[in-house]
Amino acid sequence: MNCYKAKRLLSRYIDNELKDESLRLKLHEHLKACEDCQREFHSLIAVKRLIAQKEKIKLTKDFLETLKLNIQNEQAQIIKIRWLPEAGNLARKLIPVPAIIAAFMFFMVVARLNGVNPVEEYLYADLSDEDIGILSGYVDSSELLTEVIF
Amino acid sequence: MDDNILIDKFLSGDKEGFEMLVKKYQNHVVNIVYSLAGRISEAEDIAQDIFMKVYNNLSSFNRKAQFSTWLYRISVNTTYSHLRGRKQFVPLENIKRENSIGKNSREQLESKEKSEIIKKAIAELPFKFRSVLVLKEIEGLSYKDIAKTLGCRIGTVESRLFRAREMLKSKLIPIYSEGGQK
Incomplete structure (x- = not known):
């Protein structure tokens, strides 16, 4: 076994992940014979031990209590978010009705104030003055009818 | 109690099942996050976020893998997203060395200093x-479980671990040399 291969296997070896017995034996033999790889092996062990000394955190029961509160708040928000579009849809359906009525009433009032009867304007828009007379009863329609026939 | 029993308990409407899962894994999760993110207060916030995700998605956990594998994957991914948002690593606190300190407090200080360097x-x-190093050294997972957690091959775990240790070696030489561990 050469040094390159031995060094690649050292990580697996110190992690107890080198299951192949023949490879383990070859690595042992190489380590006995090679000072450089021995140094590498000891430095890896030292690093591993140092990391194991790293401080650990231990959470208190406050963590769970905070989590429960966070979950409650999130669920309340979800309900709110789910409810809002439904309310929005309902509003979109209902708001136009009074809005259209209000706009129509406003239009009528403004038109009346300007001396215009918008309903009549609309109804008689395509009729001539005579037609309007007939419809209003000012002109005798039988006269007009005779005129057209003969 | 077995994780699957606790999950079933939670899914059938008993929230105690979830609470027991949290109690069982909260310290594992927070230590993974702390080792990845580097700050205690931040680690607790991220851990809260992780367990919220677990709470919301436990019904979609398909149980092909172990619950812990799924949980650790969420932990690593959530921490990564958090760190990407942060963009830079939090500078570690400077530890002032005092001259007039007793033996015990000096030892404590040295220990704390050592911990900060690590x-x-x-x-x-x-x-x-x-992430590979933390799952191995802090959580003690096997290469196979790390590969499952991170969704990579065992060979990738092995080579990343090798490189991580090579990088650490040069940074930690001053400590382990002075401790006579060489």
Whole structure:
């Protein structure tokens, strides 16, 4: 076994992940014979031990209590978010009705104030003055009818 | 109690099942996050976020893998997203060395200082190496479980671990040399 291969296997070896017995034996033999790889092996062990000394955190029961509160708040928000579009849809359906009525009433009032009867304007828009007379009863329609026939 | 029993309990409407899962894994999760992110207060916030995700998605956990594998994957991914948002690593606190200190407090200080150096050395590793190292050294997972957690091959775990240790070695030499561990 050469040094390159031995060094690649050292990580697996110190992690107890080198299951192949023949490879383990070859690595042992190489380590006995090679000072450089021995140094590498000891430095890896030292690093591993140092990391194991790293401080650990231990959470208190406050963590769970905070989590429960966070979950409650999130669920309340979800309900709110789910409810809002439904309310929005309902509003979109209902708001136009009074809005259209209000706009129509406003239009009528403004038109009346300007001396215009918008309903009549609309109804008689395509009729001539005579037609309007007939419809209003000012002109005798039988006269007009005779005129057209003969 | 077995994780699957606790999950069933939760899914059938008993929230105690979830609470027991949290109690069982909260310290594991927070230590993984702390080792990856580097700050205690931040680690607790991220851990809260992780368990919220678990609460919301437990019904979609398909149980092909172990619950812990799924949980650790969420932990690593959530921490990564958090760190990406942060963009840079939090500088570690400077530890002032005092001259007039007793033996015990000096030892405590040295121990704390050592811990900070280790934390900083880990923090400076690229995330893909750091996550493998943390799952191995802090959580003690096997190569196979790390591969499942991170969704990579065992060979990738092995080579990342090798490189992570090579990087750490140069940074930690001053400590382990002075401790006579060489």
